[in-house]
Amino acid sequence: MIDGLGRVEPGGPAEDAATRSALRDLVMAATVRIHGPERGYVPEGSGGSFLGSGFFIAPSWVLTCAHVALQGEGRDVTVIFETGPRSGETSVAGTVVAALPEPAPEHLPGELGPAGPRGGGWPAPDLALVRLRRPVEHACVYVTERPAAFFGGGAVLYSGWTEVGGRIKRLSGQLAVQGTVGGWSDPEDEQVRLGGDVLPPGVSGGPAVDLARGEVVGVLKSQLVGGMGGTSIGIERLRSLPVPAAMAEAEADDDYQAVFHAHDRYHADRQLTRADTGWTWADVQTSLGAGADRALSPQQRILLLGRLAELPPPVSTHSLLDLLVRLPGVHRVERYPAPRSWRDGLGVLYETRGGGAALELVLRYCMSAIAAERPYVTGATAAAEEALWDWVKFIADDRLSRDFRNEIALLWSAARHRTDRAQRRAAPAYGERPRAGERSFVLLELEPRGWERDSYDWRVGVARHSGEVLPVAEDSRGTPGNALPTRLTGSLAEAFRRCDEPDSPAVLQVAVVRQQLGLEVEGWRLAPDEPPLGALRPVVVRCSDREPPLSEEEAREYRSRWSRTADAAIRAEIIDCEDGLRVPVPQEERLRSLAYETVPVLCRYAARPDGETAAGLGRVVRGGFHVALLRRGESRPEAVCAEFHRRAAHTVAEADGAEQLPRILMELRQGVHAGRAEMFWSDGVALFYDDPHHPLPGSGQLLEAP
Template sequence: MSALEDLVRPSLARIVAPGDGYAPERGEDEYWGSGFFIAPGWLLTCAHVVGKGGAQVWRSRSPVGVTWQGGTTTGEVVLAKPRPEPAQASRGRWDFPDIALVRVHGADDARCIWLSDRAPTIPAPVSLHGWSRQTGALGLRHGVGEASGRDGKALLLTGALPVEGLSGGPVVDLRHGSVIAMNKGVRQTEGAAVPVTALRELYDVRGGDILHTVMREHDLHHLARFNRPGAGTDWTRVQTELRDPGVPGLTPAQRLHLYGHLAQLPPPSGPGEIADLVQEAKSRVVQSDFRSPFPEDLRTWREGAALLHGLRDLGDKAGRPELDLDAVLLYAAKAALHTVLARPGDTDPERLRDFTRWIEEQAVLYAQPVIREDIARLLDDVRRPEAPRFRGAVPASEPPSRTGADVLVDIGEPVYGERYPLSVRLLYDGRDVTPLYSNDLGVRRHELQEHLREPLAEALRLGDRGEHLAVIEAFLPRALLDEPIDEWRLVPEGDGDGAAGEGDEYEETDFFDEQSMPLGLRRTVLLRDRRRNAKPPIPEWRRRWTATERGPLSGIPLRGESTDTGHASGARREGRYGTLRRLSGSGDGCVPVFCGPVGSGAGRQAMDVALAAGHPLVLWRRDGHDHDECRTFHRSAARLLSLAGRAEGLHAHVRDLRIGASDPDIALSEGLTGRIAVLYDPPDRPPYGTEPMRPPPLAGPQAF
């Protein structure tokens, strides 16, 4: 038996039907699948494995049976994703991430695997582990293969493939000595596994904050085993043996101690908080402000450090090809200081002293002099957080932290019939654009929300930072300007946010959770004209935008026959040139207002004219209604524009109006009607498809 197999076996578990124990002769349905301990008392498996127990198990109302080297006990499903459709609750296809976290009673002494801290390098030699009854009798199964590629969220396997019963078992990277994935299933000649980075998706499930505790216990468990006298072999020592002799950079033992210290810090508030510190450390060490065009959805301090070990300066400017120790130690010092400044009451002083002492010792031994000085200054500020953060000049090569990002959603003109291509990007600092998702084949209009839901959720997580709440800017074809993007939700209506069952057994959604409430009730959602933004701005557009930024704002009918005196049935329709004459001659601070949809018909014709006349703001009602309601709508719009004062002021007042109109009692008492939509289309924002992309970071995974 290899050293790695010897480490994996004690952490393996069988997931079985609850009862007095497990005996194979009790029937095939008693055995559900495999699992493995990632922290004392915490087990990871596939969602479809625990899904065999039905809604009661999924919703933690009924236990699962767990048998491992330490005995037989029960556990409860704490987090799981995706929520199954009713027909999938016990059998059938399960989409990715297909992952579940189980709290196991009486397993606090369980041996645990080492979870990889970053996405796997492809190709990679791997071993597959778990329980199987492929040969008839239930037994441990171990095979060797290769992680050969990716397909969407799946890690593809060749050679040894997952077989029946192996689902939920670990996939071990034989080169680095870490668990990189979990067996899921097989299709034809290749297997599919769930990368351990899919754990990040569970943070957004209701109760997902418990993962911070789990990962903390994971790192402290391994540190304790490494430091325990006479404990025998452990993951860190095996990783050290796998590492090529003489390879510079962060060692497995250094990484373990670093992660143990980081585990004692309060968890980060979001991905942006970690990404800022990673970028600062990387830019300082490499002496260039490289920004990755593919941001990571980081959730823990350890994941930030993982992006830095293996960092290399390919130009070897400083005479050292390996710079990861400099970057990792600088990042650690920055994380310590950030925690002291942002969460002063949540940091244990004694553990913080231990951390800073460890950083200091490592920096003296391994860091370059200039980085050592930076670290010393940061640690001095950690010890005296009331003093200014930088008592000397800030190094010129260190860029300021990004304050957050906004989200660009681009829905293109239809292709292949009525299919709209999609993309989601992040806009940093109003200039740098980073792609996150694209679908060039396109989807039908009724599928837009379904296909954009997950990319939007990821983009908003990455964009929100500190007090910055990411704005959604949707570039739309004019036929889609009535699409209610502000009413979209990040989870389907009725989704129990990770809980599952059948029929009425689903949990009620927490409406005021960020994932559940309509986007426009919490954050700013801007509608922008895709066609106009593909060209240089015309002078009228710039002039009118300057006026609306300055204010005041006033309303003007988008169509001449629909005014604040009402929309008389059978009134003569204004022609295009009449509309152009009136809108072109209006004051630069005037905002066209229309009591009806603008994606087709008379509203679309008038919207085309308003855009040609350079109007950056348009206010309308996207839903159907009686003509008698138009007088009320125009007067409400005039009041809204007066209160807003200028373009920037519209956001809060539109949001307030939407919240009020969503409540029947408020809407009735205040005379609020309709589903309001706003075109908010400033010129001179970066063209969403023509920004210069920055080069990727100079990083490459190395043996550690």
């Protein structure tokens, strides 16, 4: 009930029951069952093709579990649903367009785990998006925009399908929230523990709805074998869907943005229509009191999200994070996974502050979205910006001070008089884009466990220009070397998303001890059908060995050598090979006599360097060199290496400074992967790149402004 002042009061028993019933009807109307592709299948019977449950997350889009959707034949499925009591069943073909994670090509879907709610054979997050092949009328759930699974109470409503007496029937029920499984060291594997009811086979892939707030927060993944309850995956894991490498040119170029823009427009349209007098999700949320502690009522929130969904999406996660931290009172966003869309950014604001300042923060965020850099514009973009401004102005005029209204009016005036509606990337609407050497990068630290052969502890973080490293994930339990690519896939993907810009992937710096610099991280494949990591982004290595403290004179010389090579003409110097024969790396005094613009090249480094080779690189480091090329691979003393010397010298000379070398080496690796013979000389070459302006955590080096 709502009192005369507009405050939500608890309803009576009859009203509470009506609200819960309305919520259950909304959930069940959007819940579907997933079958294999139709080939003579009769929907009323079990037919042997029933795979599990799912739900409409947006018009023409179904969300389910990967272990459900990929148990069929290939990526084709049949979606069967009912829109209401006695409405009859509708059957429509669909295609799995994305799975998290995607199965390895050598595995058949049936080998990865049984269909049904157990799902034990498919790793988290175990989500799949199905796109319908033809338009049909159907209901959609409302999905939370919060940055992580949040429960306003201690129970969730679930819905799904199961076989009873040889027939497939829908069911619903309640589960108690009992805690989590995973997290911290395994953030990509975190699941919510649910109990209090038996989850029968078939409900896996169905929605988990927060009963206190009336919004979908998760997807049922597994049942507890021999017990009550199971687990669900947070809906926010969809943020880890693959991000297009190139700049999006339309909404459909990014599945994540396409799904949630359609979701938010759907609910805004349902809230505004006069043709349907039934309960909407916002009506249910209002009756539940879900807006009592928020700056916006459920109706206002849904209408705002609908207007934000008319705008082109943020250029990147990195740009959205930058926009958020520029708002007053918003602190660094550390939630995993990071926000990706305008709706995700709004969800971040819910956890920052309360009181009267909360509404001002939301409206400032809207003004930032209006002024933000665009990946593309359409003929409707200007009208969408004006519609959002009209909403902001209406809310501000009704509830906020004259000073604040004047402030945002000036922001709107500046935005609408821009002539660059397309927002050229060279001149963003907020802040200054950093130079190449000032961008954030991903830092992977690998620490060998000396008492366990070929085993590593690791940390993944985002290193900012300030020198701060923001942690993403870590594991100190020991990971075998051959398992590192698989184990690190989710954490690296999240870190990359926080740094990447379209057409400009962030650098991956791999910090290992000197004896392990032969580790070919650039050859890892983080997804079954992806090229090697080094062909997708710049990958460089650096030493994590602790070096003795530098004297003041040595430190000055090191800085001078780096400054000379960073963005000026450079040249290569082969230091361990003469006339095709291996020679010792010169002593430090001889190395220091080389010109400051020199880039040492170790032709005979090999994949597993011996003690002398590792010691030679140590002399290079102590000689003040921050950049070097290391030729890895099998040690072949009889090999003729003149062509390598020639090509390496030419490549270094063509670079406009050492800051260009990481991307030049990425282009060479792309050429090797594409089979371009003229680039084969670079196969196995690593770039040692130890930027003194970004010292490793705990190194004790002082940060110098560039």
